Amino acid sequence: MRPTVHDIAAAAGVSLATVDRVLNQRAGVRTVTREKVEQAIERIGYVRDVAAANLAKSRVYPFVFILPSGDNSFMRGLEAQVRAAISRSTFERTVISIVTVPAFNPEALVAALDEARAVSPAGVAVVAIDSPEVIAAVDRLRAGRIPVVTLVSDLAGSKRDHFAGVDNIAAGRTAGSLMGRFLGGRSGPVAVLAGSMLVRDHRERLDGFHAVMKESFPGHALLPVIEGQDDPALVERLVTEAFAASPEIAGIYSLGAGNRGLIAALQRKGDGSTICVIAHELTRHTRAALNVGLIDAVLNQDAGHEVRSAIRVLKAKADGLAVIGAQERIRIDIFLKDNLPFDQDSNQEPEQGRAD
Amino acid sequence: MRPTVHDIAAAAGVSLATVDRVLNQRAGVRTVTREKVEQAIERIGYVRDVAAANLAKSRVYPFVFILPSGDNSFMRGLEAQVRAAISRSTFERTVISIVTVPAFNPEALVAALDEARAVSPAGVAVVAIDSPEVIAAVDRLRAGRIPVVTLVSDLAGSKRDHFAGVDNIAAGRTAGSLMGRFLGGRSGPVAVLAGSMLVRDHRERLDGFHAVMKESFPGHALLPVIEGQDDPALVERLVTEAFAASPEIAGIYSLGAGNRGLIAALQRKGDGSTICVIAHELTRHTRAALNVGLIDAVLNQDAGHEVRSAIRVLKAKADGLAVIGAQERIRIDIFLKDNLPFDQDSNQEPEQGRAD
DNA sequence: GAAAATTTGATGTACGTAAATCAAAAAATA
DNA sequence: TATTTTTTGATTTACGTACATCAAATTTTC
Numbered sequence: 001m002r003p004t005v006h007d008i009a010a011a012a013g014v015s016l017a018t019v020d021r022v023l024n025q026r027a028g029v030r031t032v033t034r035e036k037v038e039q040a041i042e043r044i045g046y047v048r049d050v051a052a053a054n055l056a057k058s059r060v061y062p063f064v065f066i067l068p069s070g071d072n073s074f075m076r077g078l079e080a081q082v083r084a085a086i087s088r089s090t091f092e093r094t095v096i097s098i099v100t101v102p103a104f105n106p107e108a109l110v111a112a113l114d115e116a117r118a119v120s121p122a123g124v125a126v127v128a129i130d131s132p133e134v135i136a137a138v139d140r141l142r143a144g145r146i147p148v149v150t151l152v153s154d155l156a157g158s159k160r161d162h163f164a165g166v167d168n169i170a171a172g173r174t175a176g177s178l179m180g181r182f183l184g185g186r187s188g189p190v191a192v193l194a195g196s197m198l199v200r201d202h203r204e205r206l207d208g209f210h211a212v213m214k215e216s217f218p219g220h221a222l223l224p225v226i227e228g229q230d231d232p233a234l235v236e237r238l239v240t241e242a243f244a245a246s247p248e249i250a251g252i253y254s255l256g257a258g259n260r261g262l263i264a265a266l267q268r269k270g271d272g273s274t275i276c277v278i279a280h281e282l283t284r285h286t287r288a289a290l291n292v293g294l295i296d297a298v299l300n301q302d303a304g305h306e307v308r309s310a311i312r313v314l315k316a317k318a319d320g321l322a323v324i325g326a327q328e329r330i331r332i333d334i335f336l337k338d339n340l341p342f343d344q345d346s347n348q349e350p351e352q353g354r355a356d
Numbered sequence: 357m358r359p360t361v362h363d364i365a366a367a368a369g370v371s372l373a374t375v376d377r378v379l380n381q382r383a384g385v386r387t388v389t390r391e392k393v394e395q396a397i398e399r400i401g402y403v404r405d406v407a408a409a410n411l412a413k414s415r416v417y418p419f420v421f422i423l424p425s426g427d428n429s430f431m432r433g434l435e436a437q438v439r440a441a442i443s444r445s446t447f448e449r450t451v452i453s454i455v456t457v458p459a460f461n462p463e464a465l466v467a468a469l470d471e472a473r474a475v476s477p478a479g480v481a482v483v484a485i486d487s488p489e490v491i492a493a494v495d496r497l498r499a500g501r502i503p504v505v506t507l508v509s510d511l512a513g514s515k516r517d518h519f520a521g522v523d524n525i526a527a528g529r530t531a532g533s534l535m536g537r538f539l540g541g542r543s544g545p546v547a548v549l550a551g552s553m554l555v556r557d558h559r560e561r562l563d564g565f566h567a568v569m570k571e572s573f574p575g576h577a578l579l580p581v582i583e584g585q586d587d588p589a590l591v592e593r594l595v596t597e598a599f600a601a602s603p604e605i606a607g608i609y610s611l612g613a614g615n616r617g618l619i620a621a622l623q624r625k626g627d628g629s630t631i632c633v634i635a636h637e638l639t640r641h642t643r644a645a646l647n648v649g650l651i652d653a654v655l656n657q658d659a660g661h662e663v664r665s666a667i668r669v670l671k672a673k674a675d676g677l678a679v680i681g682a683q684e685r686i687r688i689d690i691f692l693k694d695n696l697p698f699d700q701d702s703n704q705e706p707e708q709g710r711a712d
Numbered sequence: 713g714a715a716a717a718t719t720t721g722a723t724g725t726a727c728g729t730a731a732a733t734c735a736a737a738a739a740a741t742a
Numbered sequence: 743t744a745t746t747t748t749t750t751g752a753t754t755t756a757c758g759t760a761c762a763t764c765a766a767a768t769t770t771t772c
Contacts, residue, residue, distance in 0.1 A: 732756105734753090739748065
């Protein structure tokens, strides 16, 4: 039988009330007594029954999720997953609020983080922007003992508790490796399409991709990075121009969003199927393009897994418990048209999405 | 606030005791009263607080895991993951026992299933063998209202509640697609190495692989399947013979276990790096071979995820609750040397493994 | 319509923890 | 030593559900 608070009291030779004071860090216990109790806890291997404790406290976990606004399909899919988690709130004892802030706007994000801190939630999950002010805002939360998990995009140098997202350098390397092998004997330069070099995950993917291409497939020249700002219309124009400027393009790695524009440009080119295309995030658009052969591979991060993982980790941190490391590792999924999961499982918004 | 049993009593105009009788299907309630209570439950949207119920009942979930014995690295890794789950038992209220039975032996498996039934656990997870007697044994468990989850290898035609494993046809198709693309312009036949055609997952992988190769890469002849019985020594001998018989082999798809033998044969051949090799399951051996370039890609199923998923599903079934579909989908991981996870995350036995 | 059988209600205890109150004991201070 | 302050103990209620007991009410049976 698992030891209870009564067992601690017996083992330490104190009363239940004292054990409670120690366990819940209440005042009025002499240091010697406190140590006696703590040693008893250690000795008999007591672990608090979180379910019983939560029942007694009628505890709920108020969490704040801070996401970028805008019509980026992946982010809207992420939000849909948070809403799915909200629909499970009664079972999971969570009270989740969603805050959206303009993308690529550090000031807005800092404001949102500080507002979140004001309501002192049990935890905050945030899609981070890589800037010193944001780091400072996150560290303010941590200084107030509020657990913070970064979601999708990490915040190096901050004191965040955990990152729920993929290893983007590895993702870029994987894309490079697939690109090189898929091109096989074919020659021709390779283009890279990014959203913005101001975003950390995009930079990391690019670094990984470049490293592998230079290392293992030096025969392919790398064209200058096209920055499409994750905007489908801009992407379509820039890619079309790139096709005109370098008709011999052999491959395209799209490491950001706005793939709807890329797909449109490929369709207009017509002979697009000879170009090897690798893109990120499985959305309705990339899925369709994969199925008809316009895209050769899609690297994906499972937004549902990321959200559920963030919640599990925030709960564990709030309770001071350990997490199962392997369970919280977010995989880089590689989708070919042969291993596409059923529709409901991709990072889709439930309603009609406009862009990707 | 979430409604409680008291709310049901008030809403139905009956006493708490009657509500309890209905909720826990105890005798002594007239049909009209029972219906009145059930309608109230429906109306106010009551959902039992499983945590409180488990506390009151001091409930534990006794589960039985039935796994094949033998020195197959993947299966031993699976067992290690079950042991990891056992180490979390006190937190998860589980009492898990592991039963190992000789591989590929339907009679032994049937005996194990019937023994499991005799102790009437809260659920059974089993690595299935595809045979009518096993189907019957599983259905006997289900007839006794014991939830059953098949693990890794499914049991079509049975009444099992859930399958915790990958879509093996998709895995085979993915392997075919990667093989065809990785081979690029190169010519030459492709060999397939399997454990045994008596096992369902192996058959399905082969079917998927053949389908894609014939459909999309008809230029490559497919050599007859080599059945290595998942035995490293036999595999090494058969592969070496195959190299001698067809020196022009361009690719090998290893869809079963025993990869240690394949790797040894490739090493002896020396010029192995020109052969495209795709294998299943990330073990210490396949990981090393991937890193040095002897293997080009490894398709993997995460044993830890499979075990945790099986436990979650068995609990949910035991409690009559729904599961989060997407969370229980087991992915086909594709590993290149560029996206290998850290060591601790692969399907490894903690101690020294002998085969794969 | 009375007796027997069934159904329903009222009540209490339990699960493991949290949290509060008040009295008793111990320690610190004068 | 007397007084004040701090520490500790004893006890109770609560969280939401399970489960048992016994009495009261209702229905069924003869």
